[in-house]
Amino acid sequence: MVLLQAVSGLIGNTPMVDVSQLSPNPDVRILAKLESQNPTGSVKDRVALAMLEAAEASGELSPGRVILEPSSGNTGIALAMLCSQRGYELKIVLPESVTVERRQVLEAFGVEIISSSGAEGSNGAVRLAQRLSDENPDWVFLYQYGNQANPRAHYEGTGPEIVADAPEITHFVAGLGTSGTLMGVGAYLKEHNPAVKVFAVEPPSGERVEGLRSLDDGYVPPIFDKWGGIDLLDGKRIVRPAESLLWARRLVREAGVFAGLSAGAAMAGAVKVAERLNRKDGPATIVFIVSDGAWKYLSTGAYDDDLDDVAERLADIIYF
Amino acid sequence: MSAVTVRLPTVLRQQANGQSAVSVAGSTVGEVVDELVLGYPDLKSNLLDEAGTVRKFINVYLNDEDIRFLDQLETTVVEGDEVAILPAVAGG
Numbered sequence: 001m002v003l004l005q006a007v008s009g010l011i012g013n014t015p016m017v018d019v020s021q022l023s024p025n026p027d028v029r030i031l032a033k034l035e036s037q038n039p040t041g042s043v044k045d046r047v048a049l050a051m052l053e054a055a056e057a058s059g060e061l062s063p064g065r066v067i068l069e070p071s072s073g074n075t076g077i078a079l080a081m082l083c084s085q086r087g088y089e090l091k092i093v094l095p096e097s098v099t100v101e102r103r104q105v106l107e108a109f110g111v112e113i114i115s116s117s118g119a120e121g122s123n124g125a126v127r128l129a130q131r132l133s134d135e136n137p138d139w140v141f142l143y144q145y146g147n148q149a150n151p152r153a154h155y156e157g158t159g160p161e162i163v164a165d166a167p168e169i170t171h172f173v174a175g176l177g178t179s180g181t182l183m184g185v186g187a188y189l190k191e192h193n194p195a196v197k198v199f200a201v202e203p204p205s206g207e208r209v210e211g212l213r214s215l216d217d218g219y220v221p222p223i224f225d226k227w228g229g230i231d232l233l234d235g236k237r238i239v240r241p242a243e244s245l246l247w248a249r250r251l252v253r254e255a256g257v258f259a260g261l262s263a264g265a266a267m268a269g270a271v272k273v274a275e276r277l278n279r280k281d282g283p284a285t286i287v288f289i290v291s292d293g294a295w296k297y298l299s300t301g302a303y304d305d306d307l308d309d310v311a312e313r314l315a316d317i318i319y320f
Numbered sequence: 321m322s323a324v325t326v327r328l329p330t331v332l333r334q335q336a337n338g339q340s341a342v343s344v345a346g347s348t349v350g351e352v353v354d355e356l357v358l359g360y361p362d363l364k365s366n367l368l369d370e371a372g373t374v375r376k377f378i379n380v381y382l383n384d385e386d387i388r389f390l391d392q393l394e395t396t397v398v399e400g401d402e403v404a405i406l407p408a409v410a411g412g
């Protein structure tokens with residue numbers, strides 16, 4: 001083992017685990033990249049560190065400054081772990097529709113939480129943060145949705161790690177939130193081998209978002225367009241809560257991977273890809289991302305309540 | 321022509337007499353959308369831009385797959401398919 005000078009030294013270099021026992025196709029291997037092994041338990045530790053380092057390098061950020069960021073939880077938690085030691089005050093705009101655990105972890109780190117309307121979902125949090133940023137020009141707005149350091153953390157970290165551990169990769173599946181994971185890893189993988197296919201999964205969040213005045217309140221992160229999102233992806237599908245739950249439970253109980261709900265959705269996406277591959281396609285290796293662990297979803301009953309009951313409850317909860 | 325179900329998000333329901341799902345006929349997603357806005361004209365400006373293409377901040381799915389990665393509005397539909405229209409929502 002190593003003696004680290006700071007917890008940030010634990011970020012990245014995450015392990016991959018073979019979960020092919022859950023593959024519906026004997027010719028297709030499925031590998032889980034455990035981003036849940038990062039120090040605050042999510043993929044966002046990489047992004048938070050990269051955004052802070054970029055802002056420090058450019059001189060935008062120095063001790064004593066206030067940082068503002070909209071987050072459905074994980075980015076906020078990751079920033080919280082890093083900010084106090086670096087002397088930054090952190091304010092997180094958090095939608096009311098996240099699980100109680102996400103809020104509790106932020107509170108444990110002593111972060112100031114600014115609540116945004118649950119009915120407006122993540123888009124409402126982004127909009128409120130943009131307004132607060134305009135009103136408080138001395139606050140540093142990292143803005144993960146438009147910050148190049150977000151996809152770059154995956155282009156320089158997550159992507160090369162995947163290729164080092166599974167150079168034979170043929171397909172990549174991950175959840176779509178800011179698109180940082182998919183853009184950064186996707187771009188790196190296609191440079192490694194242009195034949196690699198990249199698939200996005202997303203929850204049906206837009207279905208119930210009631211606070212939107214019109215469809216013009218829909219939001220596409222600037223980094224998605226900047227990194228050629230439409231051309232980079234080979235497919236994008238909705239995975240509904242019932243299916244995300246089913247696969248999160250199977251990962252926990254049959255593979256021992258303590259997977260969160262977006263990981264369940266990504267696994268469901270990997271299974272769909274595997275089902276569609278034929279013998280003539282040759283052997284395939286699908287890598288999917290376990291963005292976080294199950295801890296922050298336990299209060300929803302995700303892992304033991306009646307599946308249809310929880311699925312109905314999750315329709316109003318943000319878990320990406 | 322096939323009968324397909326179009327699922328509408330909460331934000332669009334007022335423009336479709338409060339319905340969350342509508343049955344519409346067509347042989348492509350584009351025909352289904354045309355038929356839908358013919359029946360519910362208030363929906364049109366919300367869904368399509370002046371050029372008649374799906375607006376940027378809207379995603380249209382056929383059986384939960386985003387049609388931008390299929391054949392877009394030319395994507396063929398068959399009887400019993402489900403088209404879902406959703407505003408784009410980010411996570412993070």
Ligand SMILES: Cc1ncc(COP(=O)(O)O)c(C=O)c1O
Nearest residue numbers: 175177178179180181262291412
């Ligand atoms: C649990 C979980 N899964 C998936 C995502 C999506 O990742 P990205 O923002 O890189 O698209 C997030 C983003 O916060 C997340 O918290």
